[in-house]
Amino acid sequence: MTDPAAPVVEMRGISIEFPGVKALDGVDFRMFPGEVHSLMGENGAGKSTLIKALTGVYGIDGGTISLEGTHVAFGGPAQAQAAGISTVYQEVNLLPNLSVAENIMLGREPRRFGAIDWRAMRRRSAALLQGLNLDIDPGSLLGDHSLAVQQLIAIARAIDVNAKVLILDEPTSSLDSDEVAELFRVIRSLKEQGVAILFVSHFLDQVYEICDRLTVLRNGKLVGEYLVEELLRIDLVQKMIGKELTALDDLEQRARSVVVDESDAATFVHASKLGRRGGIQPADLPIAAGEVVGLAGLLGSGRTEFARLLGGIDRADTGELAILGRVTRLRTPRQAISHRIAFSSENRRDEGIVGDLTVRDNIVLALQADRGWFRPIPKKRQDELTQSYIQALNIRPANPDALVRNLSGGNQQKVLLARWLAIAPRLLILDEPTRGIDIGAKAEIQKLVFTLAENGMSVLFISAELEEVLRLSHRVVVLRDRRVVADLENDGLTVDALLALIADGSVEADDTLLAASVVASDAAPPAASAPLAPTDHAPGGRA
Amino acid sequence: MTNLLDAPERPKRPSRGGGAADRGIGPGSGNRPDAAGGSRVARIGSGIRSLLTSPKYGPVIVTAVLFVAVFVIGGVRYRGFFSGQVFLNLLVDNSYLIVLAVGMTFVILTGGIDLSVGAVVALSGMIAASLLQTGWSPAVVIPLILVLTSVLGLLVGLMIHVFKVQPFIATLAAMFLARGLCYVISQNSISITDPTFVQLAIARIPLGGNLSITPSVIIAVAVVAVAVWVLHATRFGRTVYAIGGGEQSGLLMGLPVARTKVLVYVISGFCSGLAGVLFTFYTLSGYPLTAVGTELDAIAAVVIGGTLLTGGYGFVLGSVLGVLVLGVIQTIITFEGTLSSWWTKIFIGALLLVFIILQKVLTARRR
Incomplete structure (x- = not known):
């Protein structure tokens, strides 16, 4: 210099x-x-x-x-x-x-x-x-x-x-x-x-x-x-x-005000003791309709593995998953999709976009697959869908015929989101949707998550950025070493508290409010849950 | 910093060569050695298991075991099977196929395929027979054939690289071209009477103790040795593997992807030409309909030898083993006497199926 x-x-x-x-x-x-x-x-x-x-x-x-x-x-x-x-x-x-x-x-x-x-x-x-x-x-x-x-x-x-x-x-x-x-x-x-x-x-x-x-x-x-x-x-x-960046500030305000009305919120999915050897220890996770649940944890903590079980990508070998109260086995992503569960992978390039197809083809892909290939979506309907998502998500270039591989990372992510939104999911699993994309697109995606949740969609949100998880989630589930170590209401949670949980699974003593809301997971190792105040999983709340 | 190593615990031992033995990659991350270091037997057990499930070594080891097993079964069932000469005859009868499989290995390692090799074998036989008939010297004819088939390989490679034609289609076109050219040269069989060729055809090189091989075996072994060296010890060879592992990544790593991709088809062309010459030593004639379907034998040998059809994993020596497995099945059927030689095809087909499924299962196990 x-x-x-x-x-x-x-x-x-x-x-x-x-x-x-x-x-x-x-x-x-x-x-x-x-x-x-x-x-x-x-x-x-x-x-x-x-x-x-x-x-x-x-x-x-x-x-x-x-x-x-x-x-x-x-x-x-x-x-x-x-x-x-x-x-x-x-x-x-x-x-x-x-x-x-x-x-x-x-x-x-x-x-x-x-x-x-x-x-x-x-x-x-x-x-x-x-x-x-x-x-x-x-x-x-x-x-x-x-x-x-x-x-x-x-x-x-x-x-x-x-x-x-x-x-x-x-x-x-x-x-x-x-x-x-x-x-x-x-x-x-x-x-x-x-x-x-x-x-x-x-x-x-x-x-x-x-x-x-x-x-x-x-x-x-x-x-x-x-x-x-x-x-x-x-x-x-x-x-x-x-332009003036007010989007993120807006979100801060709304995050505080939007609280799920717990009384009439039905549990959409309920995982009980769901686990997979080498992936994630058996863990419980209820997600209510219209609720955003954040998964926090380091890389390799099992956050992606857990999400993959819920999305039907991997098969669980223990526990069960109830969708709207009915026990269901998800063997393939296709089954998950038919239950209106969409999984958007963190590996955008290999498990997400199809680079050699156009924006339009990428967006209608999941919907078409769900309808079956013998009932093609009419061209006009495809165009409408594509146009509406390009506008709604601000995909650039706004050209339905552009090849997706020529788009930037953030726009590819938006195309991917559009693909899953097109099937009108009831649970949207987003694994690192904002990784490697800029603030503007990040804010847009975060805002979208809010709007979707307000309209009753459940969202499971995974991100390495704890600020983002806290900003968006109603509830935060913390994972460490392939175990769920805490399940917390996002009420006065701080990044430091989350970090402490991720680091060693203990909540600082002064944060009593926090400790009280910790739900001791059955799967959590005794050592980790010892400092917590193990409260019963309040069934009136969500289950 | 070590906690970021998600990869399972691996035993630390000084490694040699490819470091096969010390690649203790267990399928699960749970098998941490105890404080005591775990029991020795268990460690060896998991070592063997990881070797078998390794996409690199697993299939080759299985093929080697299979070859030994079939050979032993033959030895138990038939008198006179368990002799050195029976083994050497595998090489004598299949030397041309070994050379073909070597060329095919290069191509398949890059993730490509070469369907033209059988037709090129026939073409080089036809060229040899017709030129020798008009009195050309073998000293001119053989190099000419090798140059011509290499040039054909070059054209195929350029077609694949420059026009981004699928290898399947490009080599299919070359196959029809070569087969067609055979008929242009002659519709009938041309026998070879050239003294040098006849000499090479009947020559036996004694190895002592009633054992002998043919000059073709020496040539095939030399080709294998050079190929092993090229693939293992040269930048070109490593680039072949790199292309199979990920062409785009190789490109971004600054490797000469284009040149290498073209060159593997030149090598395959050269090997097909040489295999054609070896084949004429064997048959002493040129005939347009020879070696129909031989390309599929070569592909089968390469796959049975443990090379992944999508590229990136495999060894030349594995392909040689693949050829030997095919050969030993043929020999057993000959010894059996009552079975039609077409049964060989059925066995090869079944074996191929088993191997492809095995590759899938073995590599899937690691996930």
Whole structure:
């Protein structure tokens, strides 16, 4: 941040067009050695596109790119990498069928006499992993590790190239706070070595913690470049959104006022001792109509696994599920759908959208499947549906014929939501619906959840962001180590209290109000429930 | 930092080679070793189980066990089955199929398929027979065939890569082309009388103790050795696996995906040409209708040898085992004497089905 005279990367007037979408329009962007630079913007602002232009994945339709003063035009990521620009993408792009060592070293394996020197490769990758404080066997298959670990391996891979420029596209979206701290330690040491780092994240806290400079994009256009210390958060958000941000404040107000009328709220689903070996310990969960239940817990706490049982994705091997009082076995997602239970996966790319289909096809997919393929939805009805959801959810570009893979992450998420809303679900399970998307779209999705709940839909909401869970949920279920450790009314709950529960399952002593509302789950280990005041599951409330 | 490692506990032992033995990935995360370290037997037991359910090694091990089992059954049932020469004859009779399976392994590892290999075998036999008949020297004919079939493979590869044609369709087209060209050369069988070819056909290389092999076996073994080395120890080979694991990821990792994808079809073309030459050593003639359906034998051998049809997992040596399994079934049916040789096909079909189901079950178990 010393002398802005010699940027290592300088992009000028970059324009890129996709069929039907002007992704970038005359954008300038520069990076300085030894600086962490953040690229900020809403979904569809063009952040990912700009990164892919820099790394040669996309050819540019206009403008120039220079690296250390010389013009460059990379034909692909290999050339960019050779020139010292390496990237860790938002989605882990590694190879599950190869070993960890190979995933780190592939493309630049140490060789002896023309053959790959496996021993040297293992040694070097082990040293690299050790440098990241990761206890991973380099010989193990990548596919056997969790997504978070794979992400760290991807970063290890990027660090191994003697990078001048390191691009981290949403590296923290699947990391917990310890992992983030670890990543930041690595980023700082790389910064000291003079590496220019591009850090893209939707977590403002993280941006303000680690970044020196930021560039804001909006709708494919440059808004401006700022020093982080000179830009207030509220100003940054306004620049990103391009309008006064009142949506989130609105929500705060409504969250307090909307309370489920418990007297006539019927329980829609009631899971009793529902569990699956290796996934989630048997647990109870009633969800009333019109209720938003948040699942809070770390990655791997069993929150996704539990949701998958309710959505019929995985089969439960213990316990039972009652829908409107009738015990039902969900064997397939199809059965769940016919009971009007929709499950929207956290893995948008692989388990959500169909990239090669249009927005329209993606939206009508679930509805069509539910009707059966021999009763096609009339074209006119499809168009109406699509138009109404594009408008209601503000999907951009507002083109029903655009291929979904050309949409930004947030808009893909909205298409996915539209698909499930089209079947008019009575229980909507949203697993990390706001991960990796910007504040604007986040607020829209949160608002939508409210409206849906007000109209009587039950929502099971999973998010790594506790603030979000608290803002939206009427009730919060806390999971840890594949167990439900608490089931709390969201009445004066705080993030700190939730964190304490997630961390060690105990509620702080001074928070008596909280402790009283904790429902001791049968499945909770005795040690964890000991400090709680075990109250009976009040049947009058919800059951 | 270790708590983020969701992956199950793995025993720490120094690893060697692929590190197969120490990949203690149990299907459940619950099997943490006790403070005492767990019992040794249990550890070995779970080690074997994880090896068997590994998508990488499981199917190959099953095939190896199957081969040994069938061989032992044959040895128990028939006199004279349990001899070294019976085993060596498996190689002698199937050397061309081994070479074909090697090429096919490269293609299938990338997630592709090559249906043209059988027709290319016939075509190279026809080219050899007709050129030798007009007096060309084998020293010219054999290299020419290898170049021509490699070029055909190159064209197929380019078609797949540049025009994004499905490998199934592109190689189907190449299959019809090659088969058609056979008839253009001649509608009838052409016998080969060239002394070099005849010499290669009848030559026996003694291994001592009444055992012998043919030059074709040496060539096939050499091809296998080179293929193992290429796949295991070169960047090209690892890129082949990478494409099977995820083409898009490979691209983003900066690997030469395009070049590699084209090259595997060149390799398959080359192997088909070479297999054709080996086949003419075996039959001493060229005939347009030879090797009909051989591509399917090669695919069956590769799949039985443990290569996943979707790519990414598999070994050349597994494919060799696959060929040997097919060969040993054929031999048993010959020894049985009363069964028609078409029973081989039925057994192969059944075996293939079992193997594909086995692959599914084994890999699903890990989830």
